[in-house]
Amino acid sequence: MCGIAGILDFKGGGIERDILHGMVMKVGHRGPDDTGIYADRHVGLAHVRLSIIDPDRGRQPMRNEDGSLWITFNGEIFNYVELRRELTALGHTFATDTDTEVVLHMYEEKGEDCLRHFNGQWAFALWDRNRGRLFLSRDRLGVRPLFYTFTRGRLIFGSEIKSVLVHPGVNREVDLRALDQLFTLWVTLPPRTFFKDIMELPPAHYMTVEDGKVSMRRYWQLDYTGEQQNTEEGPCAERLKELLVDATRIRLRSDVPVGAYLSGGLDSSMVTAMARSYTNASLETFSVTFGDPEYDESAYQQEASRFLGTVHHDIGCSCEDIARVFPDVVWHTEKPVLRTAPAPLYMLSGLVREKGYKVVLTGEGSDEIFGGYDIFKEAKIRRFWAKQPSSKLRPLLLKRLYPYMNNLQRQPLGYLQAFFHARREDLSHPFFSHLPRWELTSRLKVFFSDAVRSEIGACNVYEELGTLLPPEYQAWDGLSQAGYLETMYLLPGYILSSQGDRVSMAHSVEGRFPFLDHRVVEFACSIPSGMKLRVLNEKHILKLCAGDMIPPSVKKRHKQPYRAPGGVSFFEPGSGRARFEYIDELLSRAAVGEFGIFNPDAVERLVNKFRKGLAMGTRDDMSLVGILSTQLFVHHFIKGFTGS
């Protein structure tokens, strides 16, 4: 796992090595073990390395035998052993034992079609000198990031936006449409990022630049059209288990020890159990604990660790910790967040690194592909209710779904119906499943300044999202549509980035995700929805597949979504004082007015609500976290950014 950066000069006028060096060093946290640069007249490729496979010979950028191909690669191709065998049989010779070299030879053999053969998580740039062609690519689900921009006749790219910003030709400006999207969907829609004119290469896409022509193509698509293929539960669970075991097995390929995150839930417990069966050495597991029982899962974590025989480490996270690390977190996420949940994960990767680990397996991805999130159940209940809007019994299921939400328990039917969009006319909405969440989030825009409101004007977030959907989308059932939205947008745009790559690589820790093996994802898409969300039992098929590999209590427990204390973290209870100076500074009327995104008067009222302990509910909470993180974003990247 590593960091990459690069420059392509369309006119072949030469590459400034010092700028390229500055760009890659800006993401030095991604690769503390080594640095390398390749540059000719047309292209410069740079690399910082976190050595995991073949530490001695895997230096990058790497070339093929005759130096006609050069690559800078971030990530892992987990099936490189099998691919190498095939390539060797075809006459290819290898100088190292790395997966990076396999990528070079696969490109020699297959051209851009090589991507379809890779099982892994990657972002890379490959320079084909003979053809004068640059080939950029990113993995199917968007585990590893890649950003780019065009300026002054050059293409500038890097693993993180901060490395792109180092180039002196790159402007730093907030993209207000991205702001509008993030304050609706929680994410920006690829290729849009929070910076105007800086794009991300969308997951499952590649870009080629040849003869001055830039083209971008998708090479893989999430597709639920084949659903109903695997209709028998028993064989389906067996096949799923085989795939998951193999996905985990190849994700243990590493020349350094691999640990695992253990949250106390079904997914991470399964991954840990499968990993445990492949290693004779003691497996070390890691988790976050909270003092507040509303968020804490330590009892389940301890139980899973005991059952699976792991050496377990945990790190306690308090409100003060969240407030303390939050500025660093936003430096790494490179976009605002509406939840503080990335902060504890940032601390967790610090613990992993402190214990000497560079690689961890995690259970991310399962909730998206097997119908695990509450939003899927919620949508199912809402559909059921909307078909009989006058029913007094159907809405009671919503109260059963959220037993821990006291406010919701007291809601009268008329209000529940309006908040949850359980009306007949809502049923045909293409984003039916996500309407309550997105409408609630949109309310945060009341804080936008007049200037921002008028700039955003009549932009329609739903319309832009609608243009990105595949034609088959309308024909899919409700769970498939909702799963698609989560997997295509929230997963790469938030879970794998702000809660994933960015906060783990901040401490040079690589996450690996067995549930996101594309074979597992494709198989999950082919399973009937009723086998994933059976009535209101989430991940039914996965639980069957888990069998007795995990503790019965973990399998049976009510799913607890991973959450962390929110806006209250930033103020001391009682006194209402901000816990750290930066909070007062960035939320002051002066700073809010100067940055121009939010209305100073509105922000002041919200802050006072928090200081007095009167803030309650999701909207207040997301508002404060969203505003503070946006202010931090502007502070870090627009006002205070330096290239050094």
Next chain:
Amino acid sequence: MEAIEQELRRFVIDNFLFGRDNGFKDTDSFLERGIIDSTGVLELVAFLEENYGISVGDEDLIPENLDSIANLVRFIRTKMDVS
């Protein structure tokens, strides 16, 4: 009643619109304009009970009573008359 109307208006604008009334009218539906969320209803009820000495039962929690300034004024008046 005018005083109550003004108080309610100030409460809604301060707490739910954070000072940004944007032409908000007394007859505007809180739900349709997205002014309150599920927690907001409970904040509103707590405000009514604390400030007007009325008791709001579960059966009172309907949009006809609580969904606009005008509805609220009418609801409070009825409650006060009863007591």
